[in-house]
Every structure is written in C-alpha cells, then in structure tokens.
Amino acid sequence: MKIFNGYEKPIYRAFNEKGEDITGYLNAIDRNFAPFELTGFVGFAKPFTITFDLGDLKDANQAVLCLYGSTRFPDAGEIKDVSDIYKAYKKGMKVQKPVVEVFNNGKWHRIKSCGMPAGHKKVVTYPLYDDRSNSIFKGNEHKIRITFYHEVYLDKLWLSINTNDTYRISELNPISADLHYYGYSEYASYDGKYPGEFDYATKVQVDYAQAAGYYTRYGDVLPLLQNGDNKFVIMKSGDEIKLAFDANNLPELPEGYKRDFIFAAKGFYKAIRPGRAYAYSVDPLPFYGMRSDLSANGAGYYPYDPAPGFIGSLVGRVYAKIAWGYPFSIKDAFALIRDHITGKVRNKYPAELTEYCQTWNTRRTEAYYPAYYANLLPHKNLEKVPLGEQDGKWPMHLASLGIPFGPHSLYSNYVRLWVVTHNPLVVVEEKPANQTTGYSFIALANPFRNTAHFEYNLPVNSLVDLSIYDNTGRLVRKLVNGKQEKGSHQIEWSGEDDMGRKLGSGVYFVKFQTDQTRAVKKVIMLK
Structure with missing residues (x-):
C-alpha cells in the first residue's frame, strides 16, 4: 500500500455552469452542499458542472484534487415495481461517470473520469498528474471542470500537495x-x-x-x-x-x-x-x-x-446489441471466442x-x-x-x-x-528544549496580533532550523535555516509566509531544532 503524505491547500475559486461563484459551498465540511437540481428519479440529477480555478499551483505534478461528500445511488430509495434506473433510461438518462475536463491552450480537453463519493461521507482523490508524474496542466492556468449526472452532494474540495515525507506502515x-x-x-x-x-x-x-x-x-x-x-x-x-x-x-x-x-x-x-x-x-x-x-x-x-454456453453467449450478445443497443463489438466477439477456446471461461x-x-x-x-x-x-x-x-x-x-x-x-x-507512522509537522504535544544541555526556546506575546517574538539560547555553535507550520502541517515560513554562533538570539515573525503574503488568523506551530535538541511551540495569531 502506498500512502500519499501531504498538506492541504484550498482551491482558489469554484463556479457552477451558470457562472455563479460557489466557492463558499465547498470550503468547509458544513453540510452546505454545492447546489444542483433533482429529476424525480432517485439517484439522478440534472447534469451540473463545477469549474475549479486552482490558482497558483507551483507543485502541480504533486497535487491531488480531493472531493468530500456523499452520493445517493440510483434505486437507493423505496422499493418499487419498476426501478428508477429503468424509468430514467426511458427518459434518456443513464448511469454514468462524471466527465472531467482540463483547460489547456485556450480550450477544454476531456481527460479520464474521476469517481463519485462511494456512499456516505467519503473522499474521492483525483491526481492532477499522469503516470509519469507530469502535470495535466500545460500552461500557467490551472483550471479543471467536472460534470456530474447523479445526486452527488459535495461538501468540501481541496488540494493535497505531496511533501514526500517519510512514513512507515505497520x-x-x-x-x-x-x-x-x-x-x-x-x-x-x-x-x-x-x-x-x-x-x-x-x-x-x-x-x-x-x-x-x-x-x-x-x-x-x-x-x-x-x-x-x-x-x-x-x-x-x-x-x-x-x-x-x-x-x-x-x-x-x-x-x-x-x-x-x-x-x-x-x-x-x-x-x-x-x-x-x-x-x-x-x-x-x-x-x-x-x-x-x-x-x-x-x-x-x-x-x-x-x-449460456459458447453459442448462447455469442448469439445472445448479438441479439442484445440489436434489440437494446448492448455494447458488443467485433473485437469483443473475438475475445469471447478466444476465452472459450483457451478455457479461460470458468x-x-x-x-x-x-x-x-x-x-x-x-x-x-x-x-x-x-x-x-x-x-x-x-x-x-x-x-x-x-x-x-x-x-x-x-x-x-x-x-x-x-x-x-x-x-x-x-x-x-x-x-x-x-x-501509518509519519512525521507530520503538526505536533500536538509541546515538548521543551533540553534544559540540561543549555538550550532554551521560548515564544513571547502569545497569542499575538501583529508580531510574534521568539528567544532561544545556544550553548555552542549550532545548526538551527526555526520554522513555522500551519495547523494542517504545511510549512509556511523558514525563519532560520543555517549555522549560528553560541549565545542568545531573538527573532520576530510578522505573520507572513515565505512569499511575503499575510496569513490568516489561527493556530500555528513553531519548530525549533538543532543537532542536539528539538522543541515545538503552539502560537495563536489573532485578527
């Protein structure tokens, strides 16, 4: 089993087929589902399309689109003498996968389908890269749209960016x-x-x-x-x-x-x-x-x-193709003959x-x-x-x-x-630096509004890593990353990421690490 270990990145914008901004429906698990229209047949919805603008995506070849929600499958309702699937079929509807398209070179291109949440409160993952880890996006725009044909209740969508952190499976x-x-x-x-x-x-x-x-x-x-x-x-x-x-x-x-x-x-x-x-x-x-x-x-x-035996299988499929449009090609016929001759059919x-x-x-x-x-x-x-x-x-x-x-x-x-044991970058337990070795690390003015202050002491010259992570484990800022001389040090953080962008209020984790000790402090940034 392979584990995808990454951090969460919100989608930038989402629009429905009418061009209406529905981002607010999809940014939190709150039962505020992306809207669509019902058809009167259980499990079938009028086709609805959601276009996702993923914004700036530097690691597109490491990104996975995650869809959280529920699906009400056809025939999931009350017992009836004739199934909703058959009734919907008579009205021109059929059970089908979502259609996924990517925006490249100024046009929408259809690519492989994604799945639907398999039941209640499930997550569908859709890699935004191919089997060779090449991004599906060919330019600077990162847009994808998905058309659904069934009752798919989408509650939250986000990107998971692979960090390639090590993990161990027991x-x-x-x-x-x-x-x-x-x-x-x-x-x-x-x-x-x-x-x-x-x-x-x-x-x-x-x-x-x-x-x-x-x-x-x-x-x-x-x-x-x-x-x-x-x-x-x-x-x-x-x-x-x-x-x-x-x-x-x-x-x-x-x-x-x-x-x-x-x-x-x-x-x-x-x-x-x-x-x-x-x-x-x-x-x-x-x-x-x-x-x-x-x-x-x-x-x-x-x-x-x-x-059916061999003749029944072959004749029956030909008849089904003529009578009901059953998908049966000449290639399928040769495969059927081959399987019977080789004894593959068991x-x-x-x-x-x-x-x-x-x-x-x-x-x-x-x-x-x-x-x-x-x-x-x-x-x-x-x-x-x-x-x-x-x-x-x-x-x-x-x-x-x-x-x-x-x-x-x-x-x-x-x-x-x-x-699965892995190194998250969100650490729940706070552990002090090793005081017996002379190392110390403290966070001042916590919670803070504009600027957080940190102080630490090095008893000897040391390699220091002082980093900020958000509450999903995503690295947002490297404050120190290199060798420093022994003695007391002070540093400030103004709540910005490595790109100089102001981060939102909430819980952050500050990791202080040397070759001799490690400590994590939780800080809270207020509005």
Missing part, C-alpha cells in the same frame, strides 16, 4: 472476530438534508426483506477473514462483526511523529430488491475465476440468460469450497418479504435481468449479483488495520 492482523446479531441503528437527518446519520447506540425496528439461504453461523469467524480467498463471512442484515487487533508489537513512536489508522475491509453486498439477479436467495456466491464475461465492467453482462463453482459452505454457512433463513412487497412479486422485470432463484444449490453458472461487480470486488473477506 500492518495489524485481527486477533479475534465475533459474528453476532446486533440489530438496526436509527437513521435520521437533523437538518432534513441528505444524507442522514446512523446513531449506533439507538436501535430501531426495521422491516427489511430477507434473502433465503444459508448464512455464516454466529461465533468466531476469524479464519474466514485472514486471507483474500473464496471463503466469505455471509452476513444477514442486522449482523455485526466485533474485531480486535493486537497493537503490543507496534514499534515505539519516534519523538515528533504521530500515527494514523487505516481500516480496510474488502467485500461485496447483494441488494434484495426487485429487478436484481437472484435477488431473493443467498446463492450463487462469487468466486475467483468466475466468468469474467458476467462481470460489471460492461464487457459482457448478459441481459436475460445467466447460463463457470463452475469450485468443488473444494463445498466443505467450506457446509462447515461455516449453516444458519438457515427462510425468505421473507415485507407487506410493501405484496404487489411486486413476481416483479415486472422490464430490465430483463436473469431471475430463477435456486435456493441451496450450487448453480453451474453465475449471474450478476445484486449490484454489478467485477474482479475488483472479489479480493474480499479479509480485514486489516494499517498503522
């Missing part, structure tokens, strides 16, 4: 994993806006549908979470896994360093909804080596028959996993449908997705599951906790 494996029933947490929005929040401590009764089949039995499931293999922990809605990690063997934290914790869990989910393949049964399960032509990358999702559930299923997945659940499903079964299935649930059987072929997914989703059923 991986912690789980030492216990207990699967049990918890229930449902209350979901509410205090301001009436989407998205709401889950209150873990407050349980509520929820009438959800249940898929029929065998779920993983309650108790210790640690063996299923240690490797990325075909052995999943199959959880029913309301289930919970309680995890513990052993941190006793973590290396000692160096002085001035801090730790960040990254929790990683890979898996997939299956939506129990009308219009989904095998929506009301646990089976079939995904597995490594499953039919790649039934994955969700658009390269072969077969609209109505989950179990469509049987691995026989060695039968023992896993019989040992672990023994919690039998009958199908349950809430009252509001009464008029939906059998559902109309206008999307022509494969149905035909086969409870308790291991089918010969595999259909697309509740949500389309591809190989990227199958590195699942393991969890890890990564501990």
Whole structure:
C-alpha cells in the first residue's frame, strides 16, 4: 500500500455552469452542499458542472484534487415495481461517470473520469498528474471542470500537495472476530438534508426483506477473514462483526511523529430488491475465476440468460446489441471466442469450497418479504435481468449479483488495520528544549496580533532550523535555516509566509531544532 503524505491547500475559486461563484459551498465540511437540481428519479440529477480555478499551483505534478461528500445511488430509495434506473433510461438518462475536463491552450480537453463519493461521507482523490508524474496542466492556468449526472452532494474540495515525507506502515492482523446479531441503528437527518446519520447506540425496528439461504453461523469467524480467498463471512442484515487487533508489537513512536489508522475491509453486498439477479436467495456466491464475461465492467453482462454456453453467449450478445443497443463489438466477439477456446471461461463453482459452505454457512433463513412487497412479486422485470432463484444449490453458472461487480470486488473477506507512522509537522504535544544541555526556546506575546517574538539560547555553535507550520502541517515560513554562533538570539515573525503574503488568523506551530535538541511551540495569531 502506498500512502500519499501531504498538506492541504484550498482551491482558489469554484463556479457552477451558470457562472455563479460557489466557492463558499465547498470550503468547509458544513453540510452546505454545492447546489444542483433533482429529476424525480432517485439517484439522478440534472447534469451540473463545477469549474475549479486552482490558482497558483507551483507543485502541480504533486497535487491531488480531493472531493468530500456523499452520493445517493440510483434505486437507493423505496422499493418499487419498476426501478428508477429503468424509468430514467426511458427518459434518456443513464448511469454514468462524471466527465472531467482540463483547460489547456485556450480550450477544454476531456481527460479520464474521476469517481463519485462511494456512499456516505467519503473522499474521492483525483491526481492532477499522469503516470509519469507530469502535470495535466500545460500552461500557467490551472483550471479543471467536472460534470456530474447523479445526486452527488459535495461538501468540501481541496488540494493535497505531496511533501514526500517519510512514513512507515505497520500492518495489524485481527486477533479475534465475533459474528453476532446486533440489530438496526436509527437513521435520521437533523437538518432534513441528505444524507442522514446512523446513531449506533439507538436501535430501531426495521422491516427489511430477507434473502433465503444459508448464512455464516454466529461465533468466531476469524479464519474466514485472514486471507483474500473464496471463503466469505455471509452476513444477514442486522449482523455485526466485533474485531480486535493486537497493537503490543507496534514499534515505539519516534519523538515528533504521530500515527494514523487505516481500516480496510474488502467485500461485496447483494441488494434484495426487485429487478436484481437472484435477488431473493443467498446463492450463487462469487468466486475467483468466475466468468469474467458476467462481470460489471460492461464487457459482457448478459441481459436475460445467466447460463449460456459458447453459442448462447455469442448469439445472445448479438441479439442484445440489436434489440437494446448492448455494447458488443467485433473485437469483443473475438475475445469471447478466444476465452472459450483457451478455457479461460470458468463457470463452475469450485468443488473444494463445498466443505467450506457446509462447515461455516449453516444458519438457515427462510425468505421473507415485507407487506410493501405484496404487489411486486413476481416483479415486472422490464430490465430483463436473469431471475430463477435456486435456493441451496450450487448453480453451474453465475449471474450478476445484486449490484454489478467485477474482479475488483472479489479480493474480499479479509480485514486489516494499517498503522501509518509519519512525521507530520503538526505536533500536538509541546515538548521543551533540553534544559540540561543549555538550550532554551521560548515564544513571547502569545497569542499575538501583529508580531510574534521568539528567544532561544545556544550553548555552542549550532545548526538551527526555526520554522513555522500551519495547523494542517504545511510549512509556511523558514525563519532560520543555517549555522549560528553560541549565545542568545531573538527573532520576530510578522505573520507572513515565505512569499511575503499575510496569513490568516489561527493556530500555528513553531519548530525549533538543532543537532542536539528539538522543541515545538503552539502560537495563536489573532485578527
């Protein structure tokens, strides 16, 4: 795993498609989202475009655009007899990625797409450089615009500038994993806006549908979470896994360093909804080596028959292309033929996993449908997705599951906790210089309005680094950087950065460091 270690830089300006300045919507996490218009279909918005002027960007080849917010996905609302995706499709709308353009040589040029926040309160990162670390900007203007087609609630945008600071990663494996029933947490929005929040401590009764089949039995499931293999922990809605990690063997934290914790869990989910393949049964399960032509990358999702052979696959795709405009080219046809001839297409559930299923997945659940499903079964299935649930059987072929997914989703059923130790430049704990060696460092007039005063003593000639950092860890000013003679020294800081620009009020950190000692002082600049 590679960590991007950088400091935050705000965007300069942001405008919507009408030319209105919407920077104020995007400079803080405050649920004041960038505005857009709804369409009446859950998850779909009228296309809206945001143009970002990033301002002066000297380190464009080290910059990453960060988008924080939430996405309301299509079909995320109430259960309906016909999905919003299909209704939107009939009105000329479709599920699609954002369109990203960069302004170069006086024109807008379309480049690779970015993602959308994957659910509630997530961050999307978009590097502003290519695979060779070359900036996507060709001149002095740094403008980029993104067009969204879905309900994307953007709360804050900023740039992260890589500082190339060193860091160390320690991986912690789980030492216990207990699967049990918890229930449902209350979901509410205090301001009436989407998205709401889950209150873990407050349980509520929820009438959800249940898929029929065998779920993983309650108790210790640690063996299923240690490797990325075909052995999943199959959880029913309301289930919970309680995890513990052993941190006793973590290396000692160096002085001035801090730790960040990254929790990683890979898996997939299956939506129990009308219009989904095998929506009301646990089976079939995904597995490594499953039919790649039934994955969700658009390269072969077969609209109505989950179990075609070679002829069925070929003829079915040609028919789907003619009838529905299914994306199937001559190149795709040759690839399909090649995969069948070489045996790459693997469509049987691995026989060695039968023992896993019989040992672990023994919690039998009958199908349950809430009252509001009464008029939906059998559902109309206008999307022509494969149905035909086969409870308790291991089918010969595999259909697309509740949500389309591809190989990227199958590195699942393991969890890890990564501990990242790095040298932030924001230091929470203030530590005095080593008085026993004769070094001292003090900050006078703190808080200050116009000028901060610092005094320090050197018992011997020393290399001195006296630097100012803002509260994000960004270096803003080098006051001293070189060798100084022993004795007392005084220096002032007028609240400007290295470019002579006046900085805003707030908390700053002053680092005093020699070859013998190090100290950090927190100072507050007032307006």
